[in-house]
Amino acid sequence: SGVDDLSVDIMAWAKRPLYEPGDMPADMQSDVAKHLCDMFARQEKWLHPDLTTNSLTKTSENAGRWGWKDPLAMYLLPIWRDVYGSSVTYVHLVRDPRTLPIGGLHAKERDLQKAYFGRDRWNELTSKFEDEWKHLSEHNSLKGIAKDDVVDLLRTTAFWTSINFEICGLFEGPLKEYGMCLRAEDLVQPDMDHFRRQNGVK
DSSP: OOOHHHHHHHHHHHSSSOOOGGGSOHHHHHHHHHHHHHHHHHTGGGSOHHHHHSTTTOOTTTSOOOOOOOGGGGGGHHHHHHHHGGGSOEEEEEOOGGGSOTTOOOHHHHHHHHHHHOHHHHHHHHHHHHHHHHHHTTSGGGTTOOHHHHHHHHHHHHHHHHHHHHHHHHHHTTTTTTEEEEEHHHHOOOOHHHHHHHTTOO
C-alpha cells in the first residue's frame, strides 16, 4: 500500500503507536491525508465489490463485510480510529518474531525501527547484539551466516516484541472498542497427527 515512508515519518515524530493526529505538524497532517486518499484511490480492489460498484444503492446494513491488510497499518491506528470510529474492527495478528528469515530485512523496516527506538536506543541494541554475536558465531548452525544479518534479526525480534506488547496493550485499554489482538497460533494450527505420521513419530 505504500504506507512505509508514512509510517517512518509518523514514528519519528510520535515515537509510539498511540498519538493524536491533530497534534501532528500541519505539513505532516497534509502529507498523511494526501497519501491515504491516493492510496485508497489506487487500491479499490481492497474494497468489497458491492462497495465499489453499487455503493449508491446499498445501505451500510446490506453492503457486506470488507477489509484490507497491511502490516504497517498498525502505525496508523489513531488515524483509523478518527476516520472509522467503532464501525470497523482492527485485528492485530501477532506472529512469532523467530519466523523472520535471516537476511530478510528490508532497509525501510530498519528505518522504521530506528524511528521507533530513537538513535540512542538503536545504538545500545546494536552494541548489545554485536556482543551476543561473539557467542552465537561459535555455533555450527550459524557458520557462514553474516554477523549483520543476525544482529538485524535480534533487533527485529526486540522491535516486534515491543510493538506487539504496546499495541495489544492499547486494545486492552484506550483503544478497546476499536480492535483486538490475536495470535497466529490461535487461528492456524498444524495437523499434528498428520505431522507425526509423516515423520514416523508415535
